[in-house]
Amino acid sequence: MESITKNRQSLDTLRAMVTRAYGKDQVPSRTGKWVHELGHGWFNVAYRVRLRDGRDVVLKIAPPPGVDVMTYERGAMATELAAIELIRESTAVPVPAVDFVDTTGELGGADWFFMPYVDADNYGVIRSTLSAREQDKLDQALGLATRELNAIRGDRFGPLIGPGSPSWRTQFLTMFETVLADGSRKGVDLDYPALRALAESQAGCLDEVTEPRLVEWDLWDSNVLVRDGRIVCIIDHERAFYGDPLIEAGFVATQLRSFGDPTAFLRGYGKLTLTPAEHDRRRLYTLHLTLIMLIETAYRGVTGPRHLDWVRARLTEALALFDRP
Template identity: 65%
Template sequence: MESITKNRQSPDTLRAMIAKAYGPHQVPDGDDWLREMGHGWFNVAYRIRLRDDSDVVLKIAPPSHIDVMTYEHGAMGIELATLRLIAENTSVPVPHVDYADRGHELCDADWFFMPYIDADNFGIVKDTLTAAERNTYNEALGAATREINSIRGTAFGPLAGPGDPTWRACFNRMIGDVLADGERRDVALGYDYDLIRRVIAQNQDCLDEVTEPRLVEWDLWDSNVMIRDGKIIAIIDHERAFYGDPLMEAGFTAVDLPAFGDPAAFMRGYGHDELTATQRRRRKLYTLYLILIMIIETDYRGHTDTTQYDWARERLHEVMALFGREAR
């Protein structure tokens, strides 16, 4: 996916990064040592073959001059912190960080190296799998998500703090930031921004049911799951994590919108019973948050292809209908 947030670097700069991370003896010769991995939507990622023929991945954060959405500020720092939390507190497989650099000496952004994961991307290959195989992986994803959610925080919100004492205050700030981002760029939603704010205000009392901050990956879609031989080999891309309500996780989104698939296998693996009435109200707010981001981020990323924008606009009609609001 093409995006102006992808901070591509010259081969000479990449060689300097390799030397700093692995030593000059690992800087590759020749031309056939570098390939950009085009699946991501935010950071640029390169698959690099070192001189000893081992493969690694380099991720580079967006250029410092590019305007990103409020919740995306410091995203690579969030990813590094999340990788540490998951590795130290769960059995969920995540990539090892070989080297991270936040000094901005070689380029104007954070970057880090990790080993290349020799496995299939679940989101890419899922249509080639049998229904039973997809269910197996989705159940495993549900179980992994629950284990990640077992990590407790001291406040709601950013991993680095200071956070909010209540989930209601935190979520209102989060979704308020997204709406402010959209208004700043005059992104057309198909609904008046103040109408959406009224919908949020009228439905937020259900948030008070959440009293314990838990680690929420939030971006744990099948496209961030690496699989092989019936098992999850690694969970990748952790830059959107925060402390909040586990019900906000991606796997629950299909409870509200059929366009996201069938949530049954994920929920079975997670061990979650059918949602209560209050949980369903919370879940609708979380789906609204997601779809607003999916619409607004297309402007911030400079997409020239309107496919995601158009698709997300249709989903917003469906979400607003869940709140009893007709399309305008």
């Protein structure tokens, strides 16, 4: 996907990064196709690089400092690295190893890191080619993996790195407010006072969440790598934080069916239905998500009407949830 946040680099800079990470002996020759961009992401740029010894690795580069991003995206690469380390230490969920990290900004003007390339298919890309039974199996496995990730406990709600809050209500309303501020700063056409008042009036349901849990938040099928009918790696952890597991991507479809059928995910997660109170929390999270989906288009430089119309429709659906019992 195209985005102005992608910090693309010259071949000379990419070679310099390889040198710093793996040594001069691994720098690819100047002939042959040794690098290509992995295009499915919408924030960082990522390259598949073939080292001189034949190994394939992935280089991920953060946006340059001069590019404006949404508030929750600041420091996203540091969050991703912290999440990978935490998941590797605390669960059996497969996530990438990290070969090398550079935070100096000397090459590319931003943070970057290398990890081994995982030879597998992107589930979001191949989903439509799979049978219903194959999709059901993978969705169930994704529910199980999400539950294992959510079992990691934190000591406060909020970012993995930096200050948080002992109250989920306080933390979520802060997150919601920063999204509104991001939209206002870019001039996105929304009724900000009404949205703020709606969230505050519904926030009482958040008080029943008292234990911070790790949430990936961005665990869509496009961030799942599969091989031979199994999940072999989960990627893109830069949006992780400590919060309510019900905010996870797999639960969105319980209210917005344009995101698919949640049945197999819920079965894998071990939560077949939501209580009325959970539905109340979930609709706040759905509103929050659809606002981000709309506002982030201004930060990505998206101008095509097709995508904008689609996200506006999802926001309309999210708002309509508050008119239902």
